[in-house]
Structures are given as structure tokens and as C-alpha cells.
Amino acid sequence: SQTIHQWPATLVQPVGSPLSLECTVEGTSNPNLYWYRQAAGRGLQLLFYSVGIGQISSEVPQNLSASRPQDRQFILSSKKLLLSDSGFYLCAWSSRGGYEQYFGPGTRLTVT
Amino acid sequence: DQQVKQNSPSLSVQEGRISILNCDYTNSMFDYFLWYKKYPAEGPTFLISISSIKDKNEDGRFTVFLNKSAKHLSLHIVPSQPGDSAVYFCAATSWGYKLSFGAGTTVTVRA
Numbered sequence: 001s002q003t004i005h006q007w008p009a010t011l012v013q014p015v016g017s018p019l020s021l022e023c024t025v026e027g028t029s030n031p032n033l034y035w036y037r038q039a040a041g042r043g044l045q046l047l048f049y050s051v052g053i054g055q056i057s058s059e060v061p062q063n064l065s066a067s068r069p070q071d072r073q074f075i076l077s078s079k080k081l082l083l084s085d086s087g088f089y090l091c092a093w094s095s096r097g098g099y100e101q102y103f104g105p106g107t108r109l110t111v112t
Numbered sequence: 113d114q115q116v117k118q119n120s121p122s123l124s125v126q127e128g129r130i131s132i133l134n135c136d137y138t139n140s141m142f143d144y145f146l147w148y149k150k151y152p153a154e155g156p157t158f159l160i161s162i163s164s165i166k167d168k169n170e171d172g173r174f175t176v177f178l179n180k181s182a183k184h185l186s187l188h189i190v191p192s193q194p195g196d197s198a199v200y201f202c203a204a205t206s207w208g209y210k211l212s213f214g215a216g217t218t219v220t221v222r223a
Contacts, residue, residue: 006155032209043116043201043213044156051209059210090155099144099205103155 002027006091006104013111019064019078021107023091026072031093033074034101035066038088050074051096086111115139116204118214126222131189133217135202138183142204146211147176147187150199159200160187192221 003026013019025031035047046059048066056066063082067075074091088108092101117136125131133147143164148156162169162176162185169176175188189196199218203211 041215043215044203044211045213046210049209088153092155100146100158100161101211102158103148106153106155108153 002093002102004091004093004102004104006089006107008107009105010108011110013081013109015083015111016080019076019081019085019109021076021089021091021109023074023076023104024072025074025093028072028093028095030071030096032096033068034092034094035064035074035076036090036092036103038090038106040087044090048076081111083111085109114215115142115212116202116214118202118217120217121215122218122220124220124222125192127194128191131187131192131196131219131221133187133189133200133202133219135185135187135214136183137185137204137212139204139206139212140183141206142212144205145176145178145185146203146205147174148201148203148213149196150201150216156201189219192219194221194223197221 005024034049036044038044050056050068064078090106091104094101115138146161147159149159150156160171160174162178178185199216201216202214205211
């Protein structure tokens with residue numbers, strides 16, 4: 001069966017510090033991968049998606065970037081965090097041609 | 113722009129009764145709709161979905177209804193159980209990569 005991992009589970013970072021969140025998927029090959037953010041009391045906002053290694057599409061201009069160095073690894077990064085980057089970050093995967101997306105446990109990021 | 117709307121932020125229902133969650137969308141190109149359930153501090157869990165070629169899909173206690181002409185879908189949970197207390201998100205897509213999510217409805221099942 002497929003499993004998706006995210007770490008860390010929680011993170012507190014000062015403004016201006018770098019960020020690296022990692023997501024890995026097991027039990028599937030060539031998945032589509034996604035990064036979402038959920039702000040407090042809001043829905044899920046798609047930040048990035050990837051259909052293959054090195055292929056990243058950005059949905060919203062922002063202080064964040066994403067990379068996919070391996071087929072089942074997706075990384076969310078920032079060089080300098082802003083207060084507005086605080087939120088709950090979720091990684092998800094879907095199969096090629098599949099509509100359903102399956103989410104990881106999420107990372108709670110607090111920028112202070 | 114919010115293409116998927118869940119206009120009820122919360123719903124309280126007695127255990128054993130029916131929970132009805134509503135969702136409206138504006139993009140007529142959406143052809144697949146999904147419901148997710150989310151507990152606090154966890155990722156959303158896929159619950160049930162429906163294609164635009166159908167008007168109903170049922171899975172156990174969960175049934176999703178789609179009214180394309182009204183651009184409206186609903187999720188029925190019968191009977192409601194305490195473990196159903198969670199936030200429910202409606203989502204829609206037109207070509208599989210991008211899901212547009214509603215803001216969510218918090219369901220509380222009372223004993």
C-alpha cells in the first residue's frame with residue numbers, strides 16, 4: 001500500500017531564517033506530487049505541483065519554492081521566512097491520471 | 113477567486129441523525145468532485161467522489177449527490193456517529209491536477 005511521509009511535524013522558525021520541508025511517498029511510482037497550505041480557518045491552497053523529476057509548476061507567487069530531486073521526493077523551501085508563511089503545510093500525491101489526491105500528516109509551521 | 117464554496121462553516125447534528133453538507137461551485141468546466149474529512153493537526157482523508165456523468169454515488173454511510181444544473185453537490189452521512197466530528201472539505205477539478213477546495217464545514221455530532 002502507498003504511504004506518504006512528511007517531516008517535521010511541527011516547526012518554529014524566526015523571521016528571515018531558511019526553510020526546508022520534506023515529503024516522501026512509498027509504494028507507488030511516477031506519482032504527481034503537490035504542496036498545499038492551509039491558513040487558519042481557511043481552505044487548502046495549492047502552492048506547487050509536480051508531474052515528474054525536476055518539473056515544478058507554481059500556482060501562486062510567493063516566498064517559497066519547491067523541488068523534486070527524486071521520483072518520490074518533494075521538498076518545499078524558502079531562503080528567508082516571513083511571518084505570513086506561518087500555516088499548516090500539506091504534501092499530497094496522486095497517481096497518473098487519477099483525480100483523488102492523498103495527503104500526508106502535515107507540518108505546522110510557526111514563524112516568529 | 114473562490115470557485116468552490118461551502119457556505120455553512122459549521123453544522124451540529126445529533127448522533128444517529130442525518131448530516132447534510134452542501135457545496136456550490138461556479139466553474140462549469142469542473143467534471144469531478146471529491147469530499148475530504150480532516151481531523152485537527154492531521155492531513156485530509158479522501159472520503160468519496162463523484163464524476164459529472166453521475167448524479168449520485170454511495171459508499172456505506174456516505175452518499176454524494178450532484179446537481180449539475182444548479183452547480184451544487186451535497187454529502188449525506190447517515191447515521192451520524194461521534195467519530196464523524198471533523199472538518200469536511202469539498203473539492204472540484206476539471207483536469208485532474210488541480211483541486212479547488214472549499215473553506216470547509218465543521219461537523220459536530222452530539223451524543
